Amino acid sequence: MSKNSGFMKALKCRECGREYPLEATHVCEFDFGPLEVAYDYDKIKKSLTKDALAKRPHTMWRFRELLPVAEEPTVGTGVGYTPLVKADRLAKWLGVREAWVKNDAVNYPTLSFKDRVVSVALSRARELGFKTVACASTGNLANSVAANAASAGLDSFVFIPADLEEGKILNSLIYGARVVGIRGHYDEVNRLCAEIAGKYGWAFVNVNMRPYYAEGSKSMAFEIAEQLNWKLPQHTVAPMASGSLLTKIHKGYQELIKLGLAEDSKPVVHGAQATGCSPISAAYKDGKDFFKPVKPDTIAKSLAIGTPADGFYALKVMKETGGASDDVSDDEIRDAMKALAECEGIFTETAGGVTVGTAKKLVASGKIPAEDSVVLCVTGNGLKTLDAVQGRVGEPDEIKPSLREFEELIESDTKVKTK
């Protein structure tokens, strides 16, 4: 295990502020509050400058001082720096002056923002001497752990509920991960996974490695700021499952302000959920700082967390920044996925539909003023949730191999413009 801690200072309890050594641990022994990485910002300030950045490759690791690894990263070194697309046509659909899409649907290597968090967790796991990594996941996280572990030569275990669809399992099996299906209802599976994580000496990315893992999300905020030429966006809309991404985007912006890399333009962060699983959005609307757990029922499976671990912190961030939260129905999610595809040529998974659909609602309700600019965080690829839009995007026309039939077809179609 490396004695060097790089730019990190300690792990710190988010509730009581007690400090812990930089090991694979995740809850405060005193109050069971979540632990978070604390950094030496004075040291970072000297190393992370715009001049230094100009010489670095375009990956999320450009910002390595603000990511929790002691040495140079060893896993997922090509992750991140996904396009920030100026979305003029989508802006019109949303009813807002300016819109940008941060497109993690094309993140490397597994087409979701999870590659960010996983490459951080696995790089740190290696530094701490782990040889086996694990996660409990029903989708993107499993794919990313399996793929990144494979390329790093680490053994990986992926725990899933036994009744998960075959397609989702294949996406992990292909990388040679050991996939273990657990029979039982969701809560039992959840508790067993926590127990396994506690018992075996593995790096469980979203349990004992969680403080490091979660920090990877900040890279999305760093990239957005740099891609906007170091101007923080007026509004950012992020999807909320556990609520972690939203809190880390906020932390990322605040760190850039603290380091003097961006001006404090009071960036507002908004949270998006699916109506079928909206504990955080419901709490926001009721003006509460706690949420009631729900049983998820939505096509946005990647956001279907009924008891969000970071829900309380996400609500706090929205309150602090003047942000808002809303939620969208399954049909609104599909409409938004279609709108993003038709306006910008970006095919997102259902979670992206939640973000785009919610942004439209927030503009309509004036929470995002029409004259402002907004960045939408699109976190996953549409190819992963084809079933959600199957049969809902029309059917292809079919003709015989005859020019006459083709001409008849386009004549009857008023939408097609012939030259």
Added chain:
Amino acid sequence: MAAKKKAAKPARKAAKKAVRKTKRTANSRKTARLWLMFPQRLITKPVVWELSQKFPVITNVRQASVTGEIGLVCLELDGLANDVKKAVTWLERRGVSVEPVEINVIES
């Protein structure tokens, strides 16, 4: 197919061994750290007291937030593995939702 059969044999052996091991560990001591969520109808009920009367487990409330709408209690349960398991099952039957201290381990 033959290769599959060959591979299956040691796997079965390992599984049997794992079952024996589970039986052996069923009566070892265990501490579970859990977040309990009480729905509104159970907020005024002495559920933790009932639990300690029914099962030989040590209950230790480590954090709690109880409002008129919901009760959130972080509870440590210490006892024989079997008793802890039975206590959790009883809590769930009583209508309390029981999460690990990490809350949600399964992600998308």
